[in-house]
Amino acid sequence: MLREMIRVIRPGGTVALYVWDYPGHMQVMRYFFDAANALDSRAKEFDDGVKAPFCRPGPLAEILASAGLTDVEVRAIDIPAAFESFDDYWTPFLGGTGSAPKYCMSLDEQARQHLRDTIRRRLPTGPDGEILLAARAWAAKGRLANPSSNIL
Numbered sequence: 001m002l003r004e005m006i007r008v009i010r011p012g013g014t015v016a017l018y019v020w021d022y023p024g025h026m027q028v029m030r031y032f033f034d035a036a037n038a039l040d041s042r043a044k045e046f047d048d049g050v051k052a053p054f055c056r057p058g059p060l061a062e063i064l065a066s067a068g069l070t071d072v073e074v075r076a077i078d079i080p081a082a083f084e085s086f087d088d089y090w091t092p093f094l095g096g097t098g099s100a101p102k103y104c105m106s107l108d109e110q111a112r113q114h115l116r117d118t119i120r121r122r123l124p125t126g127p128d129g130e131i132l133l134a135a136r137a138w139a140a141k142g143r144l145a146n147p148s149s150n151i152l
Contacts, residue, residue, distance in 0.1 A: 002067050009144050015069055016141040018077065023049035023056060025136035028081050032093065032100050035118040040111070046103035060140050069142025077139050083131040086120050 005015045020026050029048065036043035044050050054060055057074040064072045083089040093104040104112060123131050 002063065006067055006069070006144060011144055013144050014141055015064070015144065016139070018137045018139045019052070019055045019060065020048075021055055021076075021136040021138055022047075022052050025076075025078070025134060027133035028089075028135055029100060031119055031123055031133070032104075035122055036100075036103060036115055039115060039118060040107075043103055046099045048099050051099075055138065057138055060138055064140055064142040067142075068145065070145050072140065072142040074138055074140045077137045079135050079137075081133040081135045083133070085129045086123065086125070086131065089123065089131050090116060090119070 002015070002017070005017070009015055020029075022029055024030075026049075033043060033047040033049060037047060048055070054063055057076075061072050061074050093101050095101045096105045104115065107115065124133075125131055
């Protein structure tokens with residue numbers, strides 16, 4: 001994807017992207033996979049926090065710089081992820097689309113219930129059953145050097 005963005009950008013143009021912080025502060029997914037990994041070593045095969053180590057500031061900046069971009073910047077975008085209830089949090093994992101739902105739906109009913117109960121015990125829940133989590137994305141940008149600007 002990055003190669004294609006660089007291919008179509010004009011010299012001096014900016015390439016920008018974002019990735020979710022799966023290995024770190026993407027709490028919606030971390031609560032799920034931290035529980036799943038504790039119960040089943042097979043869960044790591046689905047965990048984007050394990051499969052996408054570039055979703056951190058250092059590796060992301062390195063990828064952009066190694067692709068030839070200059071003035072690389074990476075910054076956090078933090079957004080609240082509020083759920084009215086545990087079911088509001090849990091239901092999307094039953095859809096089968098995405099890494100966590102695919103893992104969840106690969107389980108038999110008993111294992112899925114055990115995972116559900118484990119996550120429910122671990123989630124921070126308010127007095128009315130609400131769950132307040134955070135989701136972090138890393139926004140990154142870099143400039144494609146202008147060949148004429150390098151001539152002194």
